[in-house]
Amino acid sequence: xxxxxxxxxxxxxxxxxxxxxxxxxxxxxxxxxxxxxxxxxxxxxxxxxxxxxxxxxxxxxxxxxxxxxxxxxxxxxxxxxxxxxxxxxxxxxxxxxxxxxxxxxxxxxxxxxxxxxxxxxxxxxxxxxxxxxxxxxxxxxxxxxxxxxxxxxxxxxxxxxxxxxxxxxxxxxxxxxxxxxxxxxxxxxxxxxxxxxxxxxxxxxxxxxxxxxxxxxxxxxxxxxxxxxxxxxxxxxxxxxxxxxxxxxxxxxxxxxxxxxxxxxxxxxxxxxxxxxxxxxxxxxxxxxxxxxxxxxxxxxxx
Amino acid sequence: xxxxxxxxxxxxxxxxxxxxxxxxxxxxxxxxxxxxxxxxxxxxxxxxxxxxxxxxxxxxxxxxxxxxxxxxxxxxxxxxxxxxxxxxxxxxxxxxxxxxxxxxxxxxxxxxxxxxxxxxxxxxxxxxxxxxxxxxxxxxxxxxxxxxxxxxxxxxxxxxxxxxxxxxxxxxxxxxxxxxxxxxxxxxxxxxxxxxxxxxxxxxxxxxxxxxxxxxxxxxxxxxxxxxxxxxxxxxxxxxxxxxxxxxxxxxxxxxxxxxxxxxxxxxxxxxxxxxxxxxxxxxxxxxxxxxxxxxxxxxxxx
Numbered sequence: 063x064x065x066x067x068x069x070x071x072x073x074x075x076x077x078x079x080x081x082x083x084x085x086x087x088x089x090x091x092x093x094x095x096x097x098x099x100x101x102x103x104x105x106x107x108x109x110x111x112x113x114x115x116x117x118x119x120x121x122x123x124x125x126x127x128x129x130x131x132x133x134x135x136x137x138x139x140x141x142x143x144x145x146x147x148x149x150x151x152x153x154x155x156x157x158x159x160x161x162x163x164x165x166x167x168x169x170x171x172x173x174x175x176x177x178x179x180x181x182x183x184x185x186x187x188x189x190x191x192x193x194x195x196x197x198x199x200x201x202x203x204x205x206x207x208x209x210x211x212x213x214x215x216x217x218x219x220x221x222x223x224x225x226x227x228x229x230x231x232x233x234x235x236x237x238x239x240x241x242x243x244x245x246x247x248x249x250x251x252x253x254x255x256x257x258x259x260x261x262x263x264x265x266x267x268x269x270x271x272x273x274x275x276x277x278x279x280x281x282x283x284x285x286x287x288x289x290x291x292x293x294x295x296x297x298x299x300x301x302x303x304x305x306x307x308x309x310x311x312x313x314x315x316x317x318x319x320x321x322x323x324x325x326x327x328x329x330x331x332x333x334x335x336x337x338x339x340x341x342x343x344x345x346x347x348x349x350x351x352x353x354x355x356x357x358x359x360x361x362x363x364x365x
Numbered sequence: 366x367x368x369x370x371x372x373x374x375x376x377x378x379x380x381x382x383x384x385x386x387x388x389x390x391x392x393x394x395x396x397x398x399x400x401x402x403x404x405x406x407x408x409x410x411x412x413x414x415x416x417x418x419x420x421x422x423x424x425x426x427x428x429x430x431x432x433x434x435x436x437x438x439x440x441x442x443x444x445x446x447x448x449x450x451x452x453x454x455x456x457x458x459x460x461x462x463x464x465x466x467x468x469x470x471x472x473x474x475x476x477x478x479x480x481x482x483x484x485x486x487x488x489x490x491x492x493x494x495x496x497x498x499x500x501x502x503x504x505x506x507x508x509x510x511x512x513x514x515x516x517x518x519x520x521x522x523x524x525x526x527x528x529x530x531x532x533x534x535x536x537x538x539x540x541x542x543x544x545x546x547x548x549x550x551x552x553x554x555x556x557x558x559x560x561x562x563x564x565x566x567x568x569x570x571x572x573x574x575x576x577x578x579x580x581x582x583x584x585x586x587x588x589x590x591x592x593x594x595x596x597x598x599x600x601x602x603x604x605x606x607x608x609x610x611x612x613x614x615x616x617x618x619x620x621x622x623x624x625x626x627x628x629x630x631x632x633x634x635x636x637x638x639x640x641x642x643x644x645x646x647x648x649x650x651x652x653x654x655x656x657x658x659x660x661x662x663x664x665x666x667x668x
Contacts (some may be wrong), residue, residue, distance in 0.1 A: 065633065095563075097599070134500075148648060175579055176579050177582075177583060178587065179583035181582050181586065210476055228572075228575050229578040235538075237546070238541040238546050243540070244537060267572060268571050269570060269605075271534050271535040271606055271610075272533040272606075273537055273613075274538075276480045280487060283475065283484065284481065284483060306572030306573070306575065309572065310576075316532045
């Protein structure tokens with residue numbers, strides 16, 4: 063038994079916090095608009111002490127934090143761990159949070175990038191290790207994990223270790239294209255048929271700047287409803303990601319892929335996988351983060 | 366002799382106008398911030414009569430216009446010509462400008478797109494036919510033409526006909542990424558070395574959303590100067606365009622490519638071509654438009 067604790071996934075825009083009982087049950091959870099992009103320098107410790115701990119009645123509990131809170135925008139810069147990394151190396155690298163004797167911050171991961179520069183993640187590694195911790199069978203063999211988002215991560219896991227990963231800024235491209243420029247639209251991603259047509263238009267993902275123009279030409283040249291543009295664009299960008307990123311990850315033909323993230327976004331990815339004849343399964347990103355933080359807490363309690 | 370005339374390349378943001386003597390010499394030229402995106406509905410005719418004609422002392426001359434002025438945002442919607450199209454078909458489709466007995470508007474072109482929707486252009490076709498008109502030898506054989514810009518066009522010309530073309534929104538992607546989002550930068554594209562490193566990072570152009578993230582990770586993960594980001598990003602996007610678009614145009618291995626456009630932008634493209642071991646030559650886009658409009662005027666005068 064490792065006792066009750068406070069788990070925090072502390073990202074760029076929000077903090078998601080759970081009060082976890084000794085038996086693993088979640089007694090309370092809350093989301094705070096206190097992501098690191100919204101903090102003044104040096105403010106993380108006081109916000110954690112004065113806002114987050116009291117809101118969950120967790121003033122005196124041990125706490126484990128992951129995500130951008132470990133970056134130079136957060137509480138304190140926690141050094142990256144280099145890939146490959148397994149769960150025990152990860153938990154051994156928990157970093158004390160300055161000014162809070164009972165709080166620890168998880169490191170991010172660094173791996174070889176597509177160029178001479180390394181790729182980096184903070185937070186997604188905790189979700190991947192959380193997913194791994196849910197079933198010991200996952201600690202064997204090879205798994206491709208896709209974590210959709212503003213900066214989607216694709217990770218290759220082999221025998222329980224995160225071997226390498228690739229970041230794809232698909233979500234950011236969607237945001238920029240749908241908010242500014244010639245494809246901007248008020249519409250939501252809600253049209254399954256248009257999403258599939260977009261995923262089809264992704265082809266092998268090459269020449270993306272040209273494929274993207276089809277979102278314009280189908281409206282001005284072929285009378286497709288402009289209200290479909292967001293769905294079409296989402297299908298195209300996600301389709302191009304699925305077509306192109308596995309090869310960059312060094313995976314020739316991806317087997318079943320594990321999608322970890324916000325469930326409704328993962329469902330769109332799932333459709334794009336299926337459209338390409340690929341199989342995937344969805345795992346809730348919040349559950350994965352909580353499982354990863356719980357594993358970190360348990361490992362720390364055993365030390 | 367076809368007499369003096371007023372030539373106008375009337376685009377989305379600006380109008381470029383030339384007063385051309387009967388012997389082909391340019392007596393005056395001027396650029397007006399009166400692109401179709403800045404006109405109120407129905408305003409084109411009066412702006413042409415009251416602003417553009419008088420500024421060039423061309424109140425009574427015949428005029429030939431090309432570009433977005435022939436769209437539903439412009440003076441009057443001029444129907445697209447379908448590819449393949451040659452120069453004589455193009456000039457025969459000149460469209461009278463309502464309310465001005467001496468002004469004619471060139472049609473745009475429509476061709477098969479990457480999807481069921483057609484691709485379209487308005488203005489670039491006049492540049493391509495202008496380039497063709499400069500040398501009769503260009504009317505034979507096969508040529509790949511690249512017209513860089515916000516929405517770059519790649520056209521395949523065979524025996525004097527524009528057979529098909531592909532639009533790539535490379536310039537718009539650069540604008541969105543460098544003005545908004547995580548890669549935004551005040552820097553200009555001015556660093557040749559960073560541009561080349563970006564062109565190298567384009568690889569085969571696949572997985573572009575992942576390759577783009579290297580513009581971020583090289584700064585946060587490998588201490589590359591943020592001031593290089595615009596140059597790196599430009600090299601990456603242009604490199605990915607050159608890597609991916611010719612195949613979409615149906616050209617397996619592009620021979621020497623003709624770059625038609627704004628000379629300084631074409632020079633960056635030229636470097637990206639050379640970086641990939643491909644050859645290209647640059648032809649000034651303004652000269653090409655003027656040559657195309659002059660050929661239209663001459664053809665109309667002969668009728």
